Amino acid sequence: MNLEDIIKQTKTYYCLECGKCTSICPVSRHNSNFSPRLMLERALMDSEGELVHDRELFSCLTCYACSDLCPSEVDYPVFTQKVRSLASGQGEHGDCAHSGVLFSLMRLTAHSGIKQKRLDWLDGCRTTQRSEVLYFVGCAPYFEPVFEDIEVSPVNIARNSIKILNALGIEPMLLPNERCCGHDLLWTGDVETFKKLAHINAEMIKESGARKIVFSCPEGYRTFKIDYPQYVKLDCEPVHITELLAQNLSRLPLQPRVKQEGISPEVRKVTYQDPCRLGRHLGIYEPPREIIKAIPGIELVEMEHSGGESICCGTSVWTNCSSYSKEIRIERLSEAKATGAEVLVTTCPKCQIHFKCAMVDKGAEKGPDIKMGVTDLVNLVANAMETRE
């Protein structure tokens, strides 16, 4: 796909150069070198070289804050995604965080030969070999060791997700050799590997005979719902666990009192961070809130910017995790603190990772007080149920 095609596909040609995108962009507010509008100007003045070799190309969070307001409905995140694929064709990958470890892991799972051992954490979960419902675990087993030192346990999210499904009488099946969904590769321009992964996953799911795939990760969800269909045929319906829970709230044995994961039993006030993928990408704002409100004794307080206006956790797809990214996270956490909430609840493991990271960061002490609990909604729910026994 060349630049002209990208301009057409994303309706970039409609750009009125009004600057609304840049004025709303969380990155531009901190990083004056980055401006969505100027990226588009370059495309329209077809200076492709400048575009693909600009390191800021990888600064975009693809959070959709801009396109949500764009009077010309230019799809800037997709523009970014496509231009990055041009860039990666020319050896540009942005500055990869965590020394690219995560990316090499993702690519490795694309090997058809590999036999993963990724399900050694299932204790207490009821799963089956054959079921209508498949739970897509995602990167959790790989993230677990990488992020345990900042007290984030993606595996725990997976475990709790399954327990909650069990509570609803669902015994999901899992793919023992599930591959990376490819989200991060797609959004950093490695379309080729992404396609490989998509095909392998689609094939396995087909064999599994699943009708419904449940995700606790919004990125996997978005990828299956929006991106896969462009490359592979999926004859089953992806759903996010929050949608599923919201529909079955009455059947959830929720108890007042919450503990564990840095959450004292007295916790009353929580605030909610809309992950970009779940919120602006897929328009899922209410289900998570309905669930939180359903937990007895928990009060939900909104941040200054919430729902469609909420601000991204500051990094996406492990690239350009810069001081600006840090500033965004601190700003967002300050907003969360300002609500008086003790815990920030999210529905995306990465939000959790990035916020926790900002807190443990050296020098964080010097900045504003941003220390607070951060956890995933499924953990919150699971805890509210566990206290039953």
Place this chain on the structure above:
Amino acid sequence: MEEKDLSNPRMGVFICRCGINIGAYVNVPDLVEYAKQLANVVHAEHNLFTCSEEGISAIKRGIKEHNLNRVLVASCTPRTHEPLFRAACEEAGLNKYLFEFVNIRDQCSWVHMHEPEKATAKAKDLIRMGLAKARLLQPLAEIEMKVAPAALVIGGGVVGMEAALNLANQGFDVHLVEKESELGGLLRSINKLFPANKEAVKLFKPLGEEVMNHPKIKTHLSSEVKQVTGFIGNFNVTLDGKSEDNQVTVGTIVVAVGAEPLKPIGQYGYGKMANVITQLELEERMKKGEPVGQNLVMINCVGARVPERTYCSRICCMTAIKNAFLTKESNPKAKVWILHRDLMTYGVDFEDYYRKTMELGVRFIRYSLERPPEVVGEGKLERIKVYHELWRREIELPCDTLVLTTPLVPAEGNQNISRMLKVSLDEFGFLLEAHLKLRPVEFAMDGIYICGSARWPTDVTEGISQAYAAASKAAGPLRMGFVKAEAINAFVDEDECSGCGICEVLCSFQAIELQDRDGKRVSHVNEAVCKGCGTCGAACPSGAISMHHFTDEQILAQVQALFS
């Protein structure tokens, strides 16, 4: 109706209580008694609502029973109720100008509620003043003047043609005067028309034929208007040109002489360099199907929105966008850039057209007056250098055809029109309408109307709407067959008049002109044209000119009465 004897005033006073609106704050019975004592008052009464059926019949009764020859109503405001009471007088056989009105509600009871005595005293003053004026009132007639059932349309472009057809289809003889040897005006050199991209020829050719074959339209080609005398209803027009009958009399005139695109001599190498052309020249190339190049750069606002010509000519952005659209459409491989300073694609269709043009791949670059584009090339057109204002950098664009978008400028003819019809030009040389906001197709001078780009640059759609507008204004007097002159207008005492001509100069409506009266120069008021503002009277050094119904005597009588 038999003429009333006015020699000695017999005045009737009708005072309205307006329910309690006047009655509660002004002592109305007291007013009645007071009025009765005043000179020449033969009858006074009060009514619950003088404007009600009862009130109106009370006035009529009063006029008959007491043979009144002046009537005064003291109630609300003449601005809304005068027509009603005047009609009542007329129905009772009293000339309606023998009626006087004083406002004791809006000026007394409602604004002095807390001071009833003062309100009553004031009401007495006002009634006394009103009667003082009423005593001097004279009957007036609204003279009607016949209107010649024909119209003159100057200008044979689409706008002029549409105006002519509209009038002719309403059954009036129309003289259409066009200086060129064929109809169509500027459209003859246009390729296609936005927003529908319809070929211009498909619009003006059929129109031209319709005009030529219309039994009611006499077309005078290669002709010009030489002289116009007279006024609304009766303009005598002299034409010079090939047509045999060069003397016509018309009731109304529509001006549609259009405008012409500026030729940007010397700008961006225009006139010196090959392939530096105007939008109009581009259209001619397209019409002939000539190649228009692979890399087109268009520069907007050439000679417009600049210190020496500050205005925006409204239609040029769309002209450029249209030609860019058509270029891309016929040759998708071609590259087209439009350099602009604000895109004026107002409304629904233009904005939509602009978006479609973007979709086709035409690129828009905003430049600033401070850093205008430059032509780059050794004696020939190679590239255009421009500062991309929103990208904040200088760029160079390959260019084999440079198209300059220039504004419409007033036609030379305007000067002549202005002199001949005694209508003014604005600071740019466009014709000046009577009121920019609410009288856009009229001139201050009655019976003459304006449409199309002679007044201000307009596209075809707007021009045609204006043509209908001007036509409907022009049709009014023709359909009625007469024009009613203001009865309240200026009149001259020719013995007093010194013929100084101050009034003639002063009058904004060309209603006054000096005429010879057996050797003596006196000013003469054209009742058909006079609007009755009375400013002439205020300025007349010899007090020779004054205005009916507001004469010096009448007003001074009011002043005097206040203090008597």
Place this chain on the structure above:
Amino acid sequence: MPEFEPKIIAFCCNWCTYAAADIAGTSRIHYPANVRIVRVMCSGMVDPIYVLKAFEKGADGVLVAGCHEVDCHYLNGPLKCDAMFAKLKRVTNTLGLENERLRREMISTSESPIFAQVIEQMVQQLKKLGPSPLRGGVKA
């Protein structure tokens, strides 16, 4: 003895200021009862003699009011009025009439509150000044 009540005569153009006075009425905006309005078609038709006669007959103050220039029903009446007024003002100054006694205002239909204010103000000022020196008229 009762407080001095100045007599003000106001020449108001039919289209704007007379209308403003009407709206003052319909809006029940109260102002002192010292003013008497003479309706004229246009402020431009106010002949200096109207004003002088008013003073001669005993007016304590005169107001000449009409449209703002742009609102004029007759294109440019207010300009003509201004020209007349400028001359007139010089004469009345020479006559020794205080500045506040002769006033020129432009008051549009929608400015009825302003009409009321102007009257209010004039009355205050004239009360301070006391009766016009020309009161009682010119004995022939």
Place this chain on the structure above:
Amino acid sequence: MNKEDGRKSVLVIGGGIAGIQASLDLANMGFKVYLVEKSPSIGGRMAQLDKTFPTNDCAMCILAPKMIEANSHPNIELLTYSEVEEISGGIGKFRVRVKKKASFVDRSKCTGCGLCQEKCPWKVDSEFELGLGKRGVIYIPFAQAIPRVATIDKEHCVYLLKGKCRACEKVCSAKAIDFEQKDEHIELRVGAIIVASGLGLYDITSLTEYGYRKIKNVITAIEFERLTAASGPTMGELRRPSDGRTPENIAFVQCVGSRDFRNKAYCSSVCCMHATKEAMLAFEHHPGTKSTIFYMDMRAVGKRFQEYVARAKKEYDVTYVRGRPGRIEVDPENDNPIIWYEETISGRVMSFEAELVVLAQAMIPQITKEFADILGIELNEDGFVKVPDKLAQPLDTTKPGIFACGYVHSPRDIPDSVTQASGAAGRAAEEIASLGSRGGE
């Protein structure tokens, strides 16, 4: 009535400046005109404006004489507080059913004294003042209303709802109150119809990024007009909603809902100029007031508009900033709105604190699909009256004999609307005349 009469009369729908002008022109051509207006008074949007660009003359001063003329013209019959219910037949012989809505006031008896609205114990938001002021439940919409008669708003009248009150009846010495009054239906025969139903205001609460109705000191342009109008709720004292202070630093945000695919793709055409005008008015009311206008293209395309904008910059300290703000937030300390925008000329992302923000709310045609169906005309996808051949017959609708003008036809400023109105009148006259020659059947 016979057909001949039908051919001598025309129905005009909408009593705004366009409808009034069309009526006057037709009446002056000798046609009998029925001017139908759904609200109690003619005057329309223009009556709500303080001043008009580019002359800055007072809207009411130039409108009122035309309203009065329409009211007293022998050839015009005003049907205010009335609605067209049904239309049959075609050009030359339309049959029109009009509902004269019950106003519970005998409009022939009412003298417009206004005592009733004063004494009415119940006050509701005034439509004319856009809710910035109150009116009685029995009311005369505004001071210069034509006809100047009272109307009882049956949605709110406590007597009509609960059977208690009748306060107005007690004070009306004209005995004009008539609670028994019923809707009246009349039939008209007309040769042609002109639609001039004017403009509505697009609901911009969906553009949450601008905080309208959330942030106190964010108002719309039309609300601003009422706040500067001498006859308005603040007597022409520009006061900001939060604390009644006179703002000295005002921001105008253009294209709010206009030129926006998510809302109205079209350009509303008049906002650039009314923002400029309002900035000037703010300065005139309170010299030294600083105004900043956030725009994309300054569409000053009319006669003298460029010069007007130049004057605004030079004499009224108006600054034009090219950039479309992305969000308006509020400083809880002082209720000042804070505008986030990219100054696109410098490329800098900045925030701008204003004391008052005025939004250029998109405007929409004032006509419903249902009403268009009654008329038998089509609308385009933006809801404006559909014009089959814009080039040849710019004022014709999809139904012969029905013409359109003003904002319902396309986004237009006042001069253009007035021109179209006269033009539509001309077209009606032409079509009816040419019928005559064909016998009209």
